Amino acid sequence: xxxxxxxxxxxxxxxxVGGARTALFSWLYARKHxxxxxxxxxxxxxxxxxxxxxxxxxxxxxxxxxxYDEGPFYQTQRFDRYKEVIEQLLQQGDAYYCYCSKQExxxxxxxxxxxxxxxxxxxxxxxxxxxxxxxxxxxRFKNPTEGSVIVxxxxxxxxxxxxxxxxxxxxxxxxxxxxYNLTVVVDDMDMQLTHVIRGDDHLNNSPRQINIFKALGVxxxxxxxxxxxxxxxxxxxxxxxxxxxxxxYRDEGFLPxxxxxxxVRLGWSHGDQEIFSLDEMTQLFDIExxxxxxxxxxxEKLLWLNQQYIKHSSPEHVAHHLSWHLGQLGIDPATxxxxxxxVKLQQxxxxxxxxxxxxxxxxxxxxxxxxxxxxxxNLNEKSLPLLEEMLERLTAVTFWxxxxxxxxxxxxxxxxxxxxxxxxxxIRVAITGNTVSPPLDVTLALLGRERxxxxxTAAVQWIKDHA
Numbered sequence: 001x002x003x004x005x006x007x008x009x010x011x012x013x014x015x016x017v018g019g020a021r022t023a024l025f026s027w028l029y030a031r032k033h034x035x036x037x038x039x040x041x042x043x044x045x046x047x048x049x050x051x052x053x054x055x056x057x058x059x060x061x062x063x064x065x066x067x068y069d070e071g072p073f074y075q076t077q078r079f080d081r082y083k084e085v086i087e088q089l090l091q092q093g094d095a096y097y098c099y100c101s102k103q104e105x106x107x108x109x110x111x112x113x114x115x116x117x118x119x120x121x122x123x124x125x126x127x128x129x130x131x132x133x134x135x136x137x138x139x140r141f142k143n144p145t146e147g148s149v150i151v152x153x154x155x156x157x158x159x160x161x162x163x164x165x166x167x168x169x170x171x172x173x174x175x176x177x178x179x180y181n182l183t184v185v186v187d188d189m190d191m192q193l194t195h196v197i198r199g200d201d202h203l204n205n206s207p208r209q210i211n212i213f214k215a216l217g218v219x220x221x222x223x224x225x226x227x228x229x230x231x232x233x234x235x236x237x238x239x240x241x242x243x244x245x246x247x248x249y250r251d252e253g254f255l256p257x258x259x260x261x262x263x264v265r266l267g268w269s270h271g272d273q274e275i276f277s278l279d280e281m282t283q284l285f286d287i288e289x290x291x292x293x294x295x296x297x298x299x300e301k302l303l304w305l306n307q308q309y310i311k312h313s314s315p316e317h318v319a320h321h322l323s324w325h326l327g328q329l330g331i332d333p334a335t336x337x338x339x340x341x342x343v344k345l346q347q348x349x350x351x352x353x354x355x356x357x358x359x360x361x362x363x364x365x366x367x368x369x370x371x372x373x374x375x376x377x378n379l380n381e382k383s384l385p386l387l388e389e390m391l392e393r394l395t396a397v398t399f400w401x402x403x404x405x406x407x408x409x410x411x412x413x414x415x416x417x418x419x420x421x422x423x424x425x426x427i428r429v430a431i432t433g434n435t436v437s438p439p440l441d442v443t444l445a446l447l448g449r450e451r452x453x454x455x456x457t458a459a460v461q462w463i464k465d466h467a
Contacts, residue, residue: 003035004194007061007068008184010042011053014245015060017237017297018199018229021263025226026197027066028264028285038191039071044183046076060246064256065278073191075183082178085186085216086139086171094215095171098125098140099132120167136174141182141212143168149207154224154288156200161207169208181205185212193221197287200225224287227294229266237297253352255313255321258306266295275308307351315340318347318356325357326364336364337446345438345446359436363447367433367455370462374435383426384463386416390427391456400449406441430459 007023009015015023030037039061043049058072089095098121100108109119126142144163151159171182178186184205188196203225213220229237237244249259261276268291270276270284310318319339326333333339342360350356370379393408413423424440431452437443444452 001194003030003033004038004192005030005035005197006038006040006188006191006193007066008040008042008187008198009057010045010048011050011057012045012048013053014056014247016244017246017249017263018244020060020064020246020259021229021266022198022226023061023066024064024260024263025224025268025285025287025290026195027068028281029195029197029287030069031282032285035194036069037066038073038193039068040073040075040187040191041071042075042180042183044075044178044180046177049076056245056247063250064246064260070191073187075187078183078187079178081190082183082186083176086178086182089141089171089212089215090139092215094142095139096126096142096168097128097131097137098168098170099128099135099137100125101135118165123168126168138170138174139172140168141171141208141215143208143211149210151203151206151210151223153203153206154222155227155290156203156225156292159203159206163207163211166208166211171212181208182212185209185216188221189213189216189218195224195287196221197224197226200227224290226290227267227292230294230296232296232298234296251354253325253354253356254302254306255309255318255353257313258302258309261309262302262305266297267291267293275305303351310347310350310353310356313347315343315347318343318353322353322356322360325353326360329357329361331357331361331364333364337448341446345442349438359432362432362437366451367431367458369433370429370459371434374429374433375462378426378429378435379459379463379466381463381467383422384460384467386412386418386423387426387430387456387460387463389416390423391453391460394444394449394453394456397449400445402439402441402445405444409440426459427456431455 005026007019007026009019027037029035041054041057043054061068086095105121108122108124112119121140125140131137143166147163149161149163149166151161153159169181170179172178206223206225210220231237246259250256257278260278260281264276264281264285265274268285268289276284319342322343323333323339336342342363343356346356346360350359389412390408393412394405397404397408409420409423409427413420416423425435427444428437428440429435431437431443431447
C-alpha cells in the first residue's frame with residue numbers, strides 16, 4: 001500500500017503555526033514511507049475564503065520547504081463531483097430532503113433545551129415524501145440510529161461514539177452547495193488517502209465522516225488527531241501570544257528549518273535530542289509516537305533553536321535568507337561585500353536574521369548617525385588624536401588584510417600607552433555607529449580601505465564639530 005497523506009487548510013486567513021505543524025507531520029509521514037503528500041484547499045466557505053489567503057498558504061508552504069506531490073486541489077472546482085455523490089446517497093436512501101424552516105428548527109431546539117435534552121435535529125423529515133411549498137430544502141445524511149462508531153486513532157487509540165449522539169447532518173445547503181463533512185469524505189475517498197493527520201478539533205467530525213464512508217462502501221482512512229498547541233499561559237495559542245502566522249516568523253528573522261525543528265518537537269520527541277535535520281526528522285518521526293497531551297509554545301526555546309541554526313548552517317544558506325531581510329531595510333546586498341563573507345562574521349552572535357541584518361547595515365551603507373551613548377563615550381576629545389593617528393596609519397597600509405590592520409591598531413595603542421580598546425572602540429563606533437561588531441580587524445578588512453578611511457574621517461570631523 002502506498003501511503004497518501006494530505007494537508008487541507010481553509011483559505012480564510014494566514015497559514016498558522018498549528019496548521020504548519022499538521023502539514024509537517026503529514027509531510028514527514030509520507031516522506032518516511034515513500035508515499036505522496038497532497039495539498040488541498042478547502043474553499044467551499046465562499047464568504048470567508050479569499051485569494052489572498054490562498055496565496056498566504058502557498059507562500060508559507062514554499063518558505064517552509066514542504067513541497068507537495070499533488071495539488072493544490074480546490075474544492076470549488078469539484079462541485080459537480082459532490083453533486084454526483086449527494087445524488088448517489090439520495091438514490092440509496094442514505095440522504096433525504098429536509099423542509100424544516102429556521103423557525104421550526106429553533107422551536108425544536110428550544111423545546112429540547114426546556115426538556116434538558118441535547119439540542120439536535122430529531123429526524124422529523126426522514127420519512128417525508130412530499131415537498132413543502134415555499135421552502136428550499138437542505139439535504140441531510142441519514143445517520144444510523146443504532147450502534148456506535150469506533151474512530152481508530154493512532155494517537156489516541158480507539159474512540160467510541162454512540163450513533164444516538166449523532167444527528168442527521170446537513171450535507172447540502174438550500175442552494176445546493178455541499179457542506180464540509182460531505183466534501184471532506186468525497187475528497188479523501190477520490191484522492192485515495194490512507195492517513196488523515198489533523199488537529200484534534202476535528203475528532204468530533206470523524207464519526208460522522210466514517211458513517212458517510214460506510215454508506216458509500218469505502219473504507220475510511222487511518223486517523224491521527226494531533227493535540228492542540230497552547231501558549232505559555234496554558235490557553236490555546238492565538239494572536240495575543242505573539243506571532244502565530246508562519247510568515248510572521250519569516251518576518252521576525254527565523255530560518256524555516258528552525259521553525260520546522262521546533263514544531264516537530266511540539267508533541268514528539270526522540271530521546272533527549274533537540275536539534276534535527278530534515279533528513280533526521282524524516283527518518284525518525286512516526287505519527288504513532290506523538291503525545292496525546294497538548295504542547296506549550298515557548299518562544300525563548302524557538303529563539304535558542306534559531307540561534308543554533310544560524311550559527312551552524314552554511315554561510316550560503318544563511319545568506320540566501322538574510323538577503324531578503326537586507327532588502328527590507330532598503331539595502332541591495334550586491335552593493336557591498338560578498339554576503340556570505342558578512343554572514344561568516346556575524347553568524348556567531350545573531351539570534352535572528354532581523355538582528356543580523358540590522359548589525360550588518362554598515363557594510364552596505366555609510367553611518368548616518370551615531371548612538372548617543374556610544375558617541376559620548378568613544379567619540380570625544382580624548383579619542384580624537386587616536387583616530388587621527390589611525391587615519392594616518394591605515395592610509396599607509398598597502399596590503400589591506402586583517403593582520404596588517406590589527407598590527408596598526410596594536411602599534412597605535414602601544415605608542416600612546418593605552419589599551420587596545422581605547423583605539424578599537426572609537427573606530428568601531430565610527431564605522432558601525434555603535435559599539436558592537438565582529439572582531440575589528442576582520443571587519444575592517446571586509447569593509448575595505450575606502451569605506452574604512454571615509455568613516456574614520458567622518459568621525460574625526462564629527463568630534464571637531466561637537467567639541
